[in-house]
Amino acid sequence: MGIVFRLDRMMADRKISLKELAERIEITNANLSILKTGKAKAIRMTTLEAICRELQCQPGDLLEYEEE
Amino acid sequence: MKSNIKLLENDKIVLFNDSFLTRFGSPGYYGVVKYLGDKSLSSLIEKLLSVFWWIMAALMVTGVPLEILALFRIPGEGSPLYAVLTYVEIPFSAARSSAYKVMILLQIAVIVPVTLILIRKLRDLFRNFRLNLVFRSENITLLGQLALLFLLLSAASLNILSLILSIVLLVLTEIFKRGAALQEENDWTV
Numbered sequence: 001m002g003i004v005f006r007l008d009r010m011m012a013d014r015k016i017s018l019k020e021l022a023e024r025i026e027i028t029n030a031n032l033s034i035l036k037t038g039k040a041k042a043i044r045m046t047t048l049e050a051i052c053r054e055l056q057c058q059p060g061d062l063l064e065y066e067e068e
Numbered sequence: 069m070k071s072n073i074k075l076l077e078n079d080k081i082v083l084f085n086d087s088f089l090t091r092f093g094s095p096g097y098y099g100v101v102k103y104l105g106d107k108s109l110s111s112l113i114e115k116l117l118s119v120f121w122w123i124m125a126a127l128m129v130t131g132v133p134l135e136i137l138a139l140f141r142i143p144g145e146g147s148p149l150y151a152v153l154t155y156v157e158i159p160f161s162a163a164r165s166s167a168y169k170v171m172i173l174l175q176i177a178v179i180v181p182v183t184l185i186l187i188r189k190l191r192d193l194f195r196n197f198r199l200n201l202v203f204r205s206e207n208i209t210l211l212g213q214l215a216l217l218f219l220l221l222s223a224a225s226l227n228i229l230s231l232i233l234s235i236v237l238l239v240l241t242e243i244f245k246r247g248a249a250l251q252e253e254n255d256w257t258v
Contacts, residue, residue, distance in 0.1 A: 031258045041256035 004064045005043070007036045010055050025050035103197070110197035117191035124187060128180050134158055135176060139169050178224035186217045203247035211241040 011021060022032040027047060034040050035047075048059055055062075102108040135158055142162040143149035153160065161172065193210045201207070215237035222230035 027258065034256065035258050039256065040258045041253050043258055047258055 002066065002068065004066050005035055005038055005040070006062055006064055007032075007051070010057055010062060011036075014055050016055070021051070021054060024054045104202065105200050106198060108198060110194045114191055114194040114198055117187055117194060121184065121187045121191065125184060128184070131156070131158075132176055132180055136173070138162065139164075139172060175224050178220060182217050182220050182224070186214065186221070189214050189217065203244060203251035205248060208241055208244045208248060211237055211244055215241060 011018065018032055018036065019029060022029045025032075025047065027050075035043065048062070051062065052059060104110055134153060134156065137149065138153050138158045139161050141149075142160055143153065161168065189210055193207060193214070196202070196204065196207055196210075215234045218230045218234035218237060221227065222234060
C-alpha cells in the first residue's frame with residue numbers, strides 16, 4: 001500500500017462533503033476525488049496546507065504509512 | 069495588406085505578414101510562431117504531410133510500374149513508352165545484369181512502402197502535437213517506429229542522412245520517455 005491518504009476518514013469526522021471541501025480549498029472535485037481514492041502520485045504543499053487549514057488537522061492526521 | 073518584412077520598435081524583424089499570423093497564431097508578439105495546438109506550425113505541417121502523402125502515393129502508383137517496365141524491356145525509339153520514360157527521366161536498365169535488376173527491385177520493394185508509412189506516421193505525430201498531446205506513450209511509439217523506418221530507408225537507399233536522422237529520432241524517443249514519465253507524475257499531482 002505504501003503511503004495512504006486518509007482524507008475520507010477526516011472528512012467523515014468533520015462532517016464535510018467532497019464538494020464543500022473542494023470549494024473551500026479551491027481545487028476541482030475531480031482532483032479532490034483523485035486524492036480521496038488514493039490515485040494521486042504526489043500532493044503539492046499548497047494543497048496539503050489548504051486541506052489542513054480547512055479540516056483543522058495536521059499532515060500526519062492525513063498521511064499514513066502501511067506495509068506493502 | 070501590410071508588408072511581409074518590417075522592423076518593430078525593439079528592432080525585431082517580422083518575417084510573416086498579418087494574414088499568416090491570424091491563421092497560424094501569434095500570442096501577443098509578432099514573429100513568434102505557435103508550435104503546438106490549433107492554428108500552429110504543427111497543424112500546418114500535418115496538413116502538408118496529408119497532401120504530400122497523396123502526391124507520393126499517386127507518383128508511386130504511376131512511377132513504380134514504369135520503373136519495373138524499364139528494368140525488363142527496352143522500348144523502341146519513337147514508341148509511347150520510350151517517350152514517357154525519357155520524359156520522366158527513368159533510365160533504361162533492361163540491358164543491365166540480373167543482380168542489378170534484383171537490387172533495384174529490392175530497393176523499390178523497401179523504399180516505396182517505407183516512404184508512404186513514414187509520411188503517415190509523421191502526420192500522426194504532428195496531429196498529436198496539434199491536439200496538444202506531446203509527452204504521451206503513443207508519441208513514444210510513433211518516434212520509435214519513425215526511427216526504425218528511417219533506418220530501413222537508410223539501409224535500402226544507402227543514405228547516411230537517413231541513418232543520422234534515425235539515430236536522432238532514437239535519442240528523441242528516450243527524451244520523450246522521460247518527458248512522458250514527468251507528464252504522468254504532473255497529471256497525477258494534486
